[in-house]
Amino acid sequence: MSTLLVLAEHNGTTLAPSFAKLMGAAVALGKATVLVCGKGAKAVADDAATYQGVEKVLYAEHDSFARPTAEALCEMLDAHVGSAQYVLAAGSSYSRGALARFAARKGAVMLSDVLAVDGPTSFTRPMYAGAVNAKVDVPAGLTVLTVRATAFAEGSKGGNAAVEAIAAVPAKVANASVGVELTKSSRPELGSAKVVVSGGRGLGSKENFKIIEDLADALGAAVGASRAAVDAGYVPNDLQVGQTGKVVAPELYVAVGISGAVQHLAGIKGAKTIVAINKDPNAPIFKVADYGLVGDLFEIIPQWSGKAKG
Ligand SMILES: Cc1cc2nc3c(=O)[nH]c(=O)nc-3n(C[C@H](O)[C@H](O)[C@H](O)COP(=O)(O)OP(=O)(O)OC[C@H]3O[C@@H](n4cnc5c(N)ncnc54)[C@H](O)[C@@H]3O)c2cc1C
Secondary structure, three states: OOOOOEEOOOOOOEEHHHHHHHHHHHHHOEEEEEEEEEOOOOOHHHOOOOOOOEEEEEEEEEEHHHHHOHHHHHHHHHHHHOOOOOEEEEOOOOOOOHHHHHHHHOEEEEEEEEEEEEEEOOEEEOOOOOEEEEEEEOOOOOOOEEEEEHHHHOEOOOOEEEEEEEEEOOOOOOOOOOOOOOOOOOOHHHHEEEEOEEEEEEHHHOOHHHHHHHHHHOOOOOEEEOOHHHHOOOOOHHHOOOOOOOOOOOOOEEEEEOOOHHHOOOOOOOOOOOEEEEEEOOHHHHOOOOEEOOOOHHHHHHHHHHHOOO
């Protein structure tokens, strides 16, 4: 019997990029049963079976699993948790609601956004908007965890687990997902990009924000933004980086016209190198930046884009 039940996120065709890192976190806790709920997504289950540490994959096929609700996933977790000690998923809108409902139903301990597995009952997770990393000891028993995938190395492939078809369990709550609108972009996905260029209120307008997109394209980067830039309507809110936006962990993070509020910094703690461009030499972003350029972004960014293109 597996010690872990892992909920796999996917888009119907492929596993989410976070899955490999989720398995990197999972191996420290034991052998996993992976649950894949989908419609015509057997290939996803087959792929999950190739990760090391996976003992078995349970694949549930149902029309409603083209867009499963948190309630439906919660039912599936409940039906298949068995004697597992841990229920695990990458922290995302796909899994958070399901795991929270499941933990509440079971009266289980739940830790969100786990950054490290320190032992069987000991985990590190951020607190106070990422201002501190807390080591948390939990009592033995069923433990429900969402992990911050960017904090873990990818799990290895080379496994060959069996894939077992299971029946969908009807959700007790009569709700359904009526549609999903995905942002179409040729740029890398913000959460997993190696380079991110973010703009802030310093850009001044939606039209001016284009220079951030130009630089991002020249560097093959994803575009991000501060909340102030999002609130001002320069870019849609799925580009927001920070405490209430996306958490990013790129090799290079370029913060342009962003002051460096603690809520923004909470989203970039995992960035390897931070470059900040700001006209105010006292902007707090310079305290965390590896490289700082004090100057007018409207002069610096077009020059950088030009050099990167040329
Ligand atoms: C509960 C809560 C949650 C929050 N969550 C988030 C979050 O997830 N993400 C987030 O980003 N914020 C978040 N915030 C908001 C946060 O506190 C800041 O208000 C926000 O990050 C500021 O955005 P900014 O740096 O773009 O704007 P500002 O703080 O106004 O900074 C603009 C910067 O641009 C510089 N600048 C202006 N013109 C130029 C120029 N021509 N050249 C160069 N530099 C220039 C200025 O010197 C200034 O430093 C949250 C706040 C709260 C209360």
